[in-house]
Amino acid sequence: MCCATAGSTGRCGIGKQQASGCAVATEARLPRRHSEGGTRQEILDAAARVFRRLGYARTTIADLAGEAAVSRPTIYAYFGSKHEVFRALAQRVGQEFLALQERADVSTPEKTLRTTLVAYLDTYVRHLGVLTVIAHQALSDPEMRRLRAEIHDRPNRRHTRFIERLVAQGVADPAVPPAVVSEVITGVVMRFAEEAAASPERRHELGEQLIVAHRRLTGMPGGMGKSRPREEETADAVR
Known part of the structure; x- marks a missing residue:
């Protein structure tokens, strides 16, 4: 056990050089x-x-x-601790999901939809193993439960705002509330990610099916390629 008398030899018999070594060792153990x-x-x-x-x-x-x-x-x-490592890893995964909307192509609603959904699926596939462990830990760990909810809820809220803006622009006419569409799409992404991880050659096919499913749920026409005069509002919707 290290002595606090780093400047001189004290009652514990540790000299200046030894105490310095203890201080370095103690510092190395601090996160x-x-x-x-x-x-x-x-x-x-x-x-x-x-x-x-x-x-x-x-x-x-x-x-x-x-x-x-x-x-x-x-x-x-x-x-x-191991828990701190896992928590930092879960937070990093969550930040990557949030960053997807920041990198989306917002030139048209169609491009925003396509780039965001494909990136969401790819990211879920890439982190499927860690997300599965997070889900398992969330059953007994309140902190992991909060992190898991954050990973899903914050992107869902942004997605909901995007759909609401499309509705306001007359681009979408969902059969159910936008928040429900977001939850359903997240569930589909989770299922498709498992299939894509098991059969990587199906990744493109599953991505296209995801886009079609989203269009049907939101009532968006397919192949919307024309820029809209209010595209800046579309960009705001994903922020």
């Missing part, structure tokens, strides 16, 4: 909660693979360190 360096991202990349392969309960810090090719003290330098 660098605000670090965004490459090592932190590499650890999260490795964690995604391990949690997908082993699940949450079976994964250990040693597993994470081995996959990331770093030492266990290095893991603890960035995260205080």
Whole structure:
């Protein structure tokens, strides 16, 4: 156990050099909660693979360190526990879903619809393993339940606003409320993601089916390629 008398030899018999070493060791164990360096991202990349392969309960810090090719003290330098690693990973996945609408092509409603839905499906396929673990953990962990809800709810709210704006513009005429359409589309994406992960060659086909399903649910005509004079409002709808 390290002594607090770093400047001189105290009752615990630790000299200046030893105390300095203790301070370094103690600092190495403290989580660098605000670090965004490459090592932190590499650890999260490795964690995604391990949690997908082993699940949450079976994964250990040693597993994470081995996959990331770093030492266990290095893991603890960035995260205080396995739970912190998983929470950071879940938050990163959630941010990626939110960023989809920011990158959407908003030149026409049709392009906004297509680019957003295809990107949503691709992102869900890419993170399917982690999302499955998050869903499992959400059954018993209130924090994971909140994170899972956030991953789905915030994009759904943006999607709902997009549909509402299309209705106001006379572009869409959904048979059910826009919020219900958003929930249904999310469910379809989740199911199609499982199929696309199992059969990657069907990814394009499933993406097209998703777009057709969305058009039918919202009452949008197919192949809307003309720019609309109020396209700036369409851009606002996805923000």
